[in-house]
Amino acid sequence: MTSSSKFDYDLSGIDRIDGIPTVGQTLTFQRQLATIQTSYTCKYEHAGAHGWSWIMCDDAHWLAKRGITTLVATPTEPGPYTGTTHTHKFKYQLDVKNYDEYKEHLRNSLKAFSTCFTEGLFIDLETDGQIIGYSPMQIYTHIKTNFLLPRDISREITKTRSDLKVAYNPDDIVQIYYKSIQTSKLTLAALGDPITEVEIMRCAFETFEVQSDLKEACREWDRQAAPPTWARMMVHFSIEIQRNRTDPSKLKLQGEANAVLKQVEQQEEKQRLQSECMVAQTDTINRLQEQLTAVQYEQQANGAASVNGSLPGRIPASISTGLTQESMEAMFKKWTATQAAGAPATDRMTGKERKKKKFGVNFIENDLPNAERSKRRYPNSTNYCSSHGYDISPDHDSSNCKKRNANHNEAATITNMLGGVTTNCFHHNA
Ligand SMILES: [Zn+2]
Numbered sequence: 001m002t003s004s005s006k007f008d009y010d011l012s013g014i015d016r017i018d019g020i021p022t023v024g025q026t027l028t029f030q031r032q033l034a035t036i037q038t039s040y041t042c043k044y045e046h047a048g049a050h051g052w053s054w055i056m057c058d059d060a061h062w063l064a065k066r067g068i069t070t071l072v073a074t075p076t077e078p079g080p081y082t083g084t085t086h087t088h089k090f091k092y093q094l095d096v097k098n099y100d101e102y103k104e105h106l107r108n109s110l111k112a113f114s115t116c117f118t119e120g121l122f123i124d125l126e127t128d129g130q131i132i133g134y135s136p137m138q139i140y141t142h143i144k145t146n147f148l149l150p151r152d153i154s155r156e157i158t159k160t161r162s163d164l165k166v167a168y169n170p171d172d173i174v175q176i177y178y179k180s181i182q183t184s185k186l187t188l189a190a191l192g193d194p195i196t197e198v199e200i201m202r203c204a205f206e207t208f209e210v211q212s213d214l215k216e217a218c219r220e221w222d223r224q225a226a227p228p229t230w231a232r233m234m235v236h237f238s239i240e241i242q243r244n245r246t247d248p249s250k251l252k253l254q255g256e257a258n259a260v261l262k263q264v265e266q267q268e269e270k271q272r273l274q275s276e277c278m279v280a281q282t283d284t285i286n287r288l289q290e291q292l293t294a295v296q297y298e299q300q301a302n303g304a305a306s307v308n309g310s311l312p313g314r315i316p317a318s319i320s321t322g323l324t325q326e327s328m329e330a331m332f333k334k335w336t337a338t339q340a341a342g343a344p345a346t347d348r349m350t351g352k353e354r355k356k357k358k359f360g361v362n363f364i365e366n367d368l369p370n371a372e373r374s375k376r377r378y379p380n381s382t383n384y385c386s387s388h389g390y391d392i393s394p395d396h397d398s399s400n401c402k403k404r405n406a407n408h409n410e411a412a413t414i415t416n417m418l419g420g421v422t423t424n425c426f427h428h429n430a
Contacts, residue, residue, distance in 0.1 A: 009036050009108040014116050020147050021117065023156040027187055030056055030140065033112050037105065043098050046070040052105045055136050057190075064189035066182065075102045109136040121147070153191055160187045164195070164203045170211060174241050177207070178234055197230045204230075208237055213244045372424050382428075384414035389423030 034053040078095040217240035
C-alpha cells in the first residue's frame with residue numbers, strides 16, 4: 001500500500017563470516033544486526049527504546065534489555081478494512097503502515113543473513129534458493145542448533161560470566177563499566193543462560209567494595225530500606241563517584257597531578273619545537289648541498305670545454321670540495337669577490353674619476369667652458385678628431401674615433417677640419 005516505508009539496511013557495519021561460524025562470530029552478528037534494527041523507530045507496543053531489535057531476540061534476550069519488561073506481540077496482517085468511522089479508518093491505515101514496515105524489516109534481516117553468512121549454510125531452509133517462511137529468529141536458532149558446538153557455547157558462557165567480574169576502572173566514567181556489564185548480560189541471555197539482576201548487583205557491589213573512596217557509598221547502599229534494583233544501584237554509585245570527583249580534598253591532589261602533567265606537556269612542546277628546528281636546519285643544509293653539487297657539476301662541464309681554467313664567475317676548484325660549513329662560507333665569500341672583480345668597474349665611476357685614475361695627480365682638467373682646457377693634456381700629440389677636436393691621445397684621430405658625432409668626417413684633420421668641432425683647437429700652433 002505505502003511504498004514510502006521501503007528502505008534497505010546499511011550492511012557495511014556487519015562482518016562477513018566465512019565458513020562455519022563460531023559462537024563469538026554468531027553473537028557479533030546478532031549484536032551488529034540489532035544495532036541497525038535499533039536505529040529504526042518501532043511503533044509496536046513494548047518495543048521501547050530498542051527499535052526493531054526485538055526481531056532478533058528470543059524472549060530471555062529481549063527481557064534482558066534495559067527498560068524492557070514485556071514481550072512485543074508478533075504483528076498480524078491487518079486484513080481487509082471493515083471499519084465504519086473516521087477513527088477506524090485512521091487506525092486501520094496506521095496498522096497497515098506498521099505492518100508494511102514490519103515486513104520490510106523481516107526482508108532486510110533475511111538479506112543480512114544471506115549477505116553475511118556463507119552460501120549453503122541455510123540450504124535446509126531454502127525453497128528454490130530462497131529462505132521463505134522463516135523468521136530471522138528461526139534462522140538464527142537454526143545456526144545455533146546446527147553449527148555451534150555445545151562445548152563452545154558453554155565455554156563462551158564461562159568467559160562472559162567472568163567478564164562480569166571485570167573491575168571498575170576509576171579513571172573511566174562509571175558508565176563504561178555499566179555498559180560492559182550490560183553487554184555481558186545481553187550476551188549471556190543470547191547464549192541461553194540469562195543472568196538475574198540479583199547476580200549482576202552482587203558482581204557490581206564486589207567491584208565497588210574494594211574502591212577505597214566508595215566505602216561510604218557501599219555502606220549507605222547496604223543501609224537502605226527499599227528493595228534494591230540494578231537501575232537504582234547504577235544511579236546511586238554514579239552520584240557517589242561524581243561527588244568524589246568534586247570533593248575539594250580530592251581535588252587538591254588532582255590539582256597537583258594536573259600541575260605535573262602541565263609541566264610534562266610544556267617539556268614535550270619544547271622538544272617538539274627543537275626537533276622541528278633541527279629538521280628545518282637539515283633541510284637548509286640539504287638544499288645547499290644540492291645546489292653545490294649542481295654548481296660542481298656545471299664547473300666540471302665548463303672545465304672540460306674550456307682551455308682557460310679561470311673563467312670569470314666560476315668557483316675556484318680548490319674550495320669546492322670538502323663540504324664543511326666553513327668551506328661553504330669561504331666558497332661563498334670567494335665567489336662574491338670573483339663576481340665583483342669580473343664585473344666592469346667603470347659602471348660605478350664618473351668620467352672625471354676614470355681619468356683621474358688613468359692620469360693620477362697630473363690629470364689636466366677641462367677648466368674652460370665647452371669641455372675646453374687652458375693647459376694641454378697631450379702636449380706632444382698633433383692629432384685631430386672630427387668629433388673630439390684637438391689635444392687628444394696620439395692613438396685617436398678622425399679615422400679611428402670610437403664615439404663619433406652625427407656629422408663626423410673621417411678625413412678631417414687639424415689643417416682641414418671639414419666642418420668638424422673646434423674643441424681645444426686654439427692650442428694648435430699656439
Ligand atoms: Zn674622436
